[in-house]
Amino acid sequence: MRGTRRPVGRSVSGSGFFWPISSSRSMPGPYIIRRLWAKCLHLTEVYHFHDMIDMLVECGYEKGTTLFGYGYDFRQSNRIDKALDDLRVKLESAYKASGGKKVNIISHSMGGLLLRCFISLYNDVFAKYVNKWICIACPFQGAPGCINDSLLTGLQFVYGFESFFFVSRWTMHQLLIECPSIYEMLPNPDxxxxxxPVIQVWRKPSEDNEAVELDVYDSTQCISLFEEALRDNELTYNGKSIALPFNFSIFKWAADTRQILDNAQLPSSVGFYNIYGTSFDTPYDVCYGSETSPITDLSEICHTMVSDTSSLYNLCILMLFQSLIVEISEFLMVGSQPQYTYVDGDGTVPAESAKADGFAAVARVAVKSAHRELLKDKRVFQLLKQWLGVNENSQHSMSSSKVMDVSIEPIPTQLSTRHLL
Incomplete structure (x- = not known):
């Protein structure tokens, strides 16, 4: 993908491996947030919101009438003007469509950060249109292990056989290095x-030096590591090399976003509910190299997860031997994978971060489920129905119930049901 860097770091644009996603304005219902990429096959890992939408419909919500979808570009900053302005319009339109009834919002993951920015910058608007906000798996204080490693080695959404039909980890890395949203999910240093949370690197100062050192970088020191490790990072597009170093303009923008997030005050009229995942090993600290296999040059870190399994030839071979995929991948990566220290969470967001919303919550509930699986977890569905005051197969008039907006993420998104779910 080739991106256009904006000096202020607020927005990125590009063309490449992303399929076009139609604007939610042309899709009155929640289709826009049903799955991660609109034209993708029905893979469980990316078909995010299908089950929740079906559950809400069974409870009496009507697509395009009391159940809406709000889709936004997950690459952009959570406080970019277009995203916040469009959300404001969506809230207002849902409010009017429901005859002046306030909206209930359900958000997932980064969608919660977008809403928090909206609250901080448009507090009066949020108070006017929103009744309840149900937040699921939001990285309020960041996602240390996943985000730190994403900036250095990339991000992988799908594993196993299906991964060969999806965006590769390294291609995703070259995208994320220019995404303001990723910088905004770095661990909050305050x-x-x-x-x-720390990043550790086993280093050999030079080829001639036999001594091995363990360098440790906390969240206030890791910027120097990112700068050095990414100094020679580049991608090739149409035969041309494009430099993609650590983007300090975006980092500064993200630091200002963190202040906006920290300053958010929930209106007293809005009920806030927080659901977060637990019981899954969640990356926290990450270590590159080892005492017996140290890193000489920090730029080596960025290539620790690159393997030669993406060619058409290799793909054909792997398709014939599906049972060997895991073993082959592990063989190709042996000795090069970063090592993680894990904490309790949903596998992506530490529970410590997800429950640290700082609001006067009506309820905070831990659910034993993984990050994306929370969107189809039966316990989560029970909580949603309880807090929304609805039941499955309910035929009661939606005019007497509430509208919702679902801020579910196509990697972030917002959905709306009788208020905007």
């Missing part, structure tokens, strides 16, 4: 973590 948050009082039980233990400060």
């Amino acid at each position: 948050f009082n973590w039980k233990q400060q």
